Every structure is written in structure tokens, then in C-alpha cells.
Amino acid sequence: MDSFFSGKKIILGVTGGIAAYKSCLLARLLVKLGAEVRVIMTPSALEFVTPLTFSTLTGNEVIVNIFPETQKNGVSLKTWHIEYALWADLMIIAPLTVNSLAKIVHGFADNALTTVVAALRCPLVAAPAADVDMYNNKVTQENLKILKAMAYIVEPEEGFLASGLSGLGRMAEPEKILEASELVLAGFSKDLEGKNILVTAGPTYEDIDPVRFIGNRSSGKMGFQIAKAASLRGARVTLVSGPTAETAYPGIKQLKVRSAAEMKKAVDKNLSESDILVMAAAVADYRPESVAAKKIKKEENIKSIELTKTEDILGSIEKGDKKIVGFALETDNEFGNAKDKLTRKKLDMIVLNSLKDKSAGFEFDTNKVTIITKEGKIKEYPLMSKFLTANYILSEISEL
Template sequence: MSLKNKKILLGVSGSIAAYKSALITRLLVKEGAQVKIVLTESAKDFITPLTLSTLSKNPVLSSFTKGGTGEWNNHVELGLWADVMLIAPASATTIARCANGLAENLLVATYLSARCPVFFAPAMDLDMYKHPSTVTNLTKLVSYGNTIIDAENGELASGLVGEGRLAEPEHIVNELRRHFLKNTILEGKKVLITAGPTQEPLDPVRFISNHSSGKMGFAIAEAFRLAGAQVTLISGPVSVTAPIGIQVEKVVSAQQMYEAAEKHFSESDVVILAAAVADYTPKHVADKKIKKKEDVFNIELTKTVDIAATLGKNKKASQLLVGFALETDNELENAKGKLERKNFDLIVLNSLQDKGAGFRYDTNKIKILDREGNTYDFDLKTKQEVAADILNIVVQKVAEL
């Protein structure tokens, strides 16, 4: 779900974190949102109207009137225009004014006129954020139906480390995406996703693995979280950062991934097996580093548990099981066979023959096959866009269960 054509009214108050409003604006515009901005006078000490006007492609407002002409900036019209109002950063002063209806500036007057959902992203020092007056004011705002995007933990302008740091721009934009998706069919659904590679140890130093980065599985997890699902992500060793709001279980080997997946499987409504799990594991693992001696070194391998097939056998009629197939030849034939053998409802096929698809890329090109014989073809896209395509097909199938 993108924010294309959504009308976002951004309020910026006086805080050292106001510079991040430029990053928020840039992300919103990049997604196709229409952005209008209201600054408090004190916010101008931290970021200029010119910067935000250039990024938003709209005039930036800060006072009730325009110059000395007597023409006014209509805060009522602004409040009615927006699909969502976002106040980021929201300083302690602005939070207090909004909580108590003190319309001393254009931003608060616009807030009081807004009929759309309003999000507050606080930013202030640790002690200010934890002070009873701030806590009380935030509680008031929530009681009025507003949403608080909690401040994050990190280094603050004072030099202290703790809560009070403005949520990262990407996290704020994700919360807006989630808002527009909150009424989807996946609200309240439990989704289990596997991602990344597994590592099968040879000795304390070496292991057998593959090139999976985990990017596709993590993008899928984020898409489903934004759609309102409760997401559990089981991940092999990756360097990708997990999105906030997702329960992550880290595993290493295929056996560990199977045990984690089996633990959560029965309670999951949708299961998406995007991990690249090793098919074989060394039969014997040396307890010390294997020294280089012979010219030829043989490793005896044994099959790992087939996670997809095992879960497929236990799948209930109320569950949707989605598999992945990465192929190098006879792609469609192999994917269809895997769909049947493992009792998948859907299988996502990508081919290493397609440029920009497969491991380690930030893009992917997929086909999705279902049990009814339908094939859905998609162009090369970013993995976030691919995740959205997978989400859309899954939502259709869940509605049919």
C-alpha cells in the first residue's frame, strides 16, 4: 500500500528534530502523496520554510494572515482538506497546546479544525518526555481519538541517551501506510513468514549455506504488518534490519527453522515460506577445525527435514500456505510440481534466468501460480513492490476461504 494521492497535512513544531521533517516530506512526496505544511514560528529556528516548500511543492504556512494584506490562511480549509494530519516533531509545548485547546498559533488552530485522523510524533529530551504533565497531555490526546507515534530510544540533543528521540522518518511513514490499510481483511490475522538462508555447520569454523539475503522475506513481513496482520518472522542469519512491530525469531540451521515454524504453524492463518532452506546437512560435524590435508575432501550429507512438505501435510482448510520456487530451467513445470507435492495454495516463482531477479538484488520478477491453474505475471519491480503484489493475491485467496 503506497500513499499515492493521499492528502497529508504536516505540522512542524519547534524542536531540534525539525530537520527530520524534510526527510519525512521527501518520503511522502516520493510515495505520491500531496503534502501541505504548517510551521510554528519557533520551528523556523530549526528549518526554513523555503526548504520544506521546495520539497513539498506547496507554500509553507506559519501565520494566520498573509503579509500585511489582511488575507488569512484558512485553518478550517486546511483541516478539511487533509486525509491525515501528522505533527512531527511534536514538541512538549505543541502537545500541551493541542491537549488543552490553546489555539495560539496556526498549527494548533488547524489541529482543532481537523476532521481527519491526527498523528503526533513527540520529540523532546528524556525528562520532558517522561514528565507527568507530558504523559497526561499525551493521554488526553489519545482520549480524543488521536494516535501517538511513540518516541524512540537513542542519543538526544542534551547528550543523554533514552526515550524522547523522534521516530525515524521511515517508521513514521510506515505508520501512515498502516493507517490506510487498517481495515483490510488481514486485520487480526496471524501470519507466519520464513526468510533468509540457513547455515549447516561442518566444524566450528565452516558451514554450508546459500546466497539468500533475506530481503524478499523481510519485505513481505513488512507488507503484511502494514496490512494489519500479526506477523511472526523466522529468519536465518541475515544483515537485514527487521521492521518494528514484527516478532522475529532468529535461527541458524534448517532443523532450527523447522522447529520454530512447526511451533507457530497451527495458530497461523497464513504461512509464507520464503526462506532458502538447505536440502542437505553434514552427517558428521567436527568438534575442531578440519585441517587441510588431502587433495580431495569428501563430505557425507544427509537430508534435512522438508519444512514445506511437512507443514503442507498438516495444513487445515482454514489455512493458506504459500511456497517459493527459485528455478534455473523448466521453471513452470517445476513450480507446478512443487505446488502439488507440498500442498501449497500459492507458489511464487522466480527464475535466475531473469536479470535482476533472485538472490541479493533489491529487485525481483515473479509469477504466482495457484491451485486452480491461474498464473499471475508481474514485471521486474523492487522487492517492496513485489511484496505488495504477493499481499494482494493472498488477500484475494483469504477472502475465498
């Protein structure tokens, strides 16, 4: 499958902050993923990194002056700023200084970067970065409120700052800016701000003895991507995960569990504060009747393990006006079984993924799902990354 960024036209705006060095990595990542990247720098940005770095990384000339002396990238000099603005599918400004922020939100167009922003038709992603006091400054905060209506803001992080101070203001890491850019390019926004989402992910392990368990092949990838997508879309996310190699996205509250019983406990404890519950975990239906205290020996010649049903997580919850979304992974009569689960478990929506689909289901980074709502809406999605699948699932939930 082609990278999502393949062939995408992106303007990377770089302003004069110390985090400008991280934008070199961002440019590199975008190019590696197949995007065409043109960089515009403010004159102050030249104090931190050179145009040569960006032109080498992107293969394109870098614009600094509003009135360039030579033709750039085959674009006529007459109104290059308009042509650039019309050319782009997306503009990213990283880092965005408090100075450029102030100018942009008040419509200034006094250098190459601010002029292109003023003419922009495509979406804008901005990653502000500043020292903690500059960032918390009342005027900066007011300006950020205006920017919110104009751009997707990749919030800065807390930590050690170049000034030696510590606090909020570090530019988000390039990977996070990249993910936000994918989200915005795909047409999504921070539409889940103010929502609390509880997501379950991964397999459960049901112990047989101190060294063995009954598990399943769920990798947790789908649930982790739903949690990440919800977080990038502004939701407060709690992720209850079974044993998995996946890492939770920064800012997500992760609760690690092992068995179906532990998962149920964690869901019960966190459900009351949630608006939405997405049950992407592959929860065991059965567990051993009892767990052997010592490792079962070969010589014991056991013929079978007595099993008992695990408790149904959705069976006893107080649903209220929460939206409850389940997942089904079936090997036969997929559609019928998924619809049956939707009704039986009183779900608002079920996401069906089939093991028969190539590159979909357990372990893959891609998925191909069909969404069925309790009102009878059925929507089939093509094969795509689990991140994009997650976003479409979240949009369907918003429409419920």
C-alpha cells in the same frame, strides 16, 4: 528505477511538539526521494522550529496563517486551503499534538493546518507525539480511536521523553513515518490488525566442519520486507531468519537460526499461534551426513562429502485453517516447477521469482514475481521494490 516518492505531492503538517525538530529530517528525506513537499505549521510549532528551516529544505514557502498576506507557491489567496487540499497526494502530520488531534477529530478548522485537514481528499498519515501522561490521557485515547478511522496512525514509541519522564509518547522515527507514507500512498492500510504472521527468511547454513558450511545466496531481503510490511499493516509478526545481514523492523519478534533443522524447530514452536505462514527462506535441501569435529585438512584429500536430505519443514506441520505460502526460485521450467511445488507441499499460494529476470531474486532490492494460488489464479507483477512486492503478496494472501 525511480524512487517511489518521485513526483509525489505531499503536505507536511507540523504542530507544536518537541518532536517538530525530527520533522525537518522527514522533510529532507521526502525531498531527497523526489517528492514535492509543502509545509504547513501551526502557530505553536513556530516555538520549536522556524519556517525558514522548512522552506530551505523543501524549496517552498511555508504556510502558518490561515489568512496569508502574500501569494504562496503561485496559489491564489482566495481559497488556498482548498487548492492545497486538492493538490496533495498525501498529507502527513508529524508531530501531531494532543491539542491538534482533538481539534482534527472534532472537525475544528481554526488554523491553516486544521483547515486543510478538514478539506482533505487524499489519505492522511499522522504521527502523534506527547508526554506519556498526555498521551495516555483518557480523552486523548478516545480521540485516537476516532482518528484511526480517518488516518493511518504511526504509533509513538516508548522511551526517554523530553520532560525527563519515560514511557509511551516519543514520535516514531522519520524513516518509519516515511515507510508508512509509502504504504499508504501505494493504497495499503492497517488491514492485518489482529493477525499473527510467521515469516521465514534468509538462507540456512549446513555445517561441514567447525569453519565451513553449505549455504546459498539468499540475502533474506524479501522475507524481511514481508515481515516489515505485515508489521506496518498492523499484524503481529514473528520472523525466523537464517544467517543474514538484514535487520528486523522494530517491533518484530526475531528468532535467529542457522540450519534447516533449527528453522524447522522454530517454525514448529511458533506455528500454533499463527494465522499465516510465509516461507520466504531458501532452506537447504541437503546437509552433510555428519559434521567433522575438527577442521578438514587439505592433506586429507577428500573427494566428496556425503549428503543427506534435510527434513521438510512443511512436511509435518498441522495446517488447520492456516494460510500457507511458499516461494519458488527456479532456473528452468519455472512455472511448471512452481506449480508442482504448490501441489506437492499443499500450499495455498506460491510466489515464483525467477533468476532470469534482471534485478530480481537474490540480493537485489527489487523483485519481479508471479503469484499462483491453489485455485489456479495466476498474477504476474512488474519489477518493483521488495517492499511493494511484499505488500502485494500480503494483499493476495488476504484474498485467499
